[in-house]
Amino acid sequence: MENIIEIKNLVKKYDDFKLGSLDLNIPSGSIIGLIGENGAGKTTLIKCILNIINRDEGSIKVFGKDNKEYEGDIKEDIGIVLDNIFFPEIIQVKDIDTIMKGIYKNWNSEVFKKYLQDFELPRKSIIKNLSKGMRKKLEIITAISHSPKLLILDEPTSGLDPVVRSEVLEIFMDFIQDEEHSILLSTHITSDLEHIADKIVFIDKGNIVLDKTRDELLENYGILKCDKDYFDKIDKKDIMAYKKNKYDCEILINNKNEIVKKYPECIIDKITLEELMVLIIKGEKVC
Amino acid sequence: MLGLIKKDLLMMKQNFKLYAFILIIYLILAFAGQMNISFVFTFFSVVMIFNTFAYDAQNNWDAYAISLPNGRKNVVNSKYLSTLILMLVLCVIVTIFSIIISYANTGSVAFLETFYIMFYSALATMIVIAFMFPVIFKFGVEKGRVIIFSLIFLASFIITIALNVATNIFTSSNVFTEFISKYYAILIPLVCIGIFIISYFISLKLYSKREF
Structure with missing residues (x-):
């Protein structure tokens, strides 16, 4: 199986926190669950992969290419849902379509509009006026409307009620039906992962303490x-x-x-x- | 990048009524001789573009934008281009207003005068933006706001002193004053546009290192 993400000797230092040195391979066609306490380094790792923060040492390859050198190409095929990071609140739901058309080559307006209908999201509402669940659904459909190969999700289900959470997880299950698709999902709600994740990566105090397939974990x-x-x-x-x-x-x-x-x-x-x-x-x- | 420019313009559109209302009041005041028309233009350009930064900060938009294809470069490019587009639109609006009012008042239109006023206001705006953007791209809108306001006061203070000193030195030097008075029509725009372009490259550099 090919690796969709390859991380070698990754180090990111802060005054009071250090991530790594860390090695991680994420095989394509799978759901990887990143678990750990709040502040363990899950978000830092995701931000390093996406270049939102600069790594101090090591290398990160996504789709076999360096994530800095080929940033533009790589990001065409990544969909993101990040914790508390989204469009400015004043933007209308339908504006996202107008904006994203000018950003992703593969943005599909029809797909986006269909999702809006399916999830009953009000097109003219500004983001600020959406409920937490609605906003999360909007973030997710925004992340998948350009048919990415990889979804990177940081705490996508935190703060959602059980009904919305199961709806959200269903979207991910649909997405992963395509064998080329992969998901990297960080969460501290571990029960979400027990049913869907193929592999569990456990981060504690900036280091990977466990990196096993789900079957291996359950068996051993x-x-x-x-x-x-x-x-x-x-x-x-x-x-x-x-x-x-x-x-x-x-x-x-x-x-x-x-x-x-x-x-x-x-x-x-x-x-x-x-x-x-x-x-x-x-x-x-x-x- | 087109998407990010659209985003800025759409955000401005959301506050369209408020902006339009204030703009009309300011313009009326300006034509009543109570306010400087070039101030209105510069003020609006700067405030409207600054507001887009403030809205961006609300939902950590920067981190999201960086995660999109060519994120960092596009964020910087789009802000500079959005500014130029905004200035162009404001320029047209203010010019049309000027022409209408001056025709209503005097029965004739001072095209050349209006053109000069708008041209130099646009250059002044570019200078303000040129100093403002690198600060925001480096420090963000929250810290940036404090720094920018301090910079404006400091700059006006330094410029006043510098002008005094310069006048004292250069009034004696005929060559320099002659040079300036001969070529200022080209020199001033060139210097302003140069500063704007340098500012763009500095912003690009600073933003490439920024973390969210």
Whole structure:
């Protein structure tokens, strides 16, 4: 499978925060979920890819081309939905069509107008007067009306009610039906990803702490639950992170099949991304 | 880039009634002799284009625009071009108004005078824009506003002193005054347009490093 994004040794330094050094490959035709706490570096990474901020070190290739040198070409094929970043509030919904026609070579007014109708977005309203859900839908249809190959979405579902969220996720599922299409989606609402993401990339404090396919995660990762006395009997190298509760312990493991055989008397629960995230960030480490 | 110019013009259109109302009042005041017509022109050009920057900042539009094809370059190009288009439109409106009013008042039209007034107002506006844009492209509209206002006061202060000093020095030098008085009609526009072009390249450079 070809890589749609290739990131090597990426470093971006701020006074109080450092992203990287970071390597990441994103295969084409897949949905990649970028998860992590607020402030972990998800948005910084996305901004580096889009050149909104300048990287300090490393290289970023999108569609096999350097993202700075071939910026114009690359961005023709990218659709974006960014957190709190959009057209000025005073712009009317229908104006977006007029403006984008003069920006993307492949902008398709018919498609855009059809989406506006399908999602019942008022054409003459100014952006300021749209509800949060409506605005998010507008941002998404603006991002896909020039038939991009790659969608980059930063927190596209945060702050939306469950109905709108499922509508929004449906748009993404439609988009990904085309096998050439890919989505890079950052979110802290991890449940969105459990059903749709092919690969999960977990960023913590500016570094990638986990980069696995969803199937790999579901098959190999789990939570072993045991009482406190039993905890000491567990081989330290089997423990990725753990949390001691009042009566029992929750241990994050990454080789479920072996662990089942090794500790037959323990229960191993399936893990959700949320639990995984919390255990990796907040859980205690053995070494 | 055409899209970004359209965006600026569409934003101005949203406030069309307000702008039109103020413009008419100012023009009436100007023709009643209470306000300088070239001030009205410069003021409107600068305020209207500055407002587009202020609206852009509301939704972090810059970051969005940069994510579009050739984003950074197009943002800078489009702002300079939008300004020129706006100036052209305002120029036509103000000129037509001038002609109508002067005909109504005196029964004749001072074409040449009107042309000179508009021409030099346009140059003055270009100079203001030339200093304003790099500051906004470097610091953004919030910080930029403070810097621009300080710059305007500082500039008027320095220019007054410089003019005094220059008059003292150059009144004795006949060659210089002769040169100026002979070629000022070409020199002044050339210098102004030159500054405008230099300002464009500085903005381009500053904006290429700006982060959002």
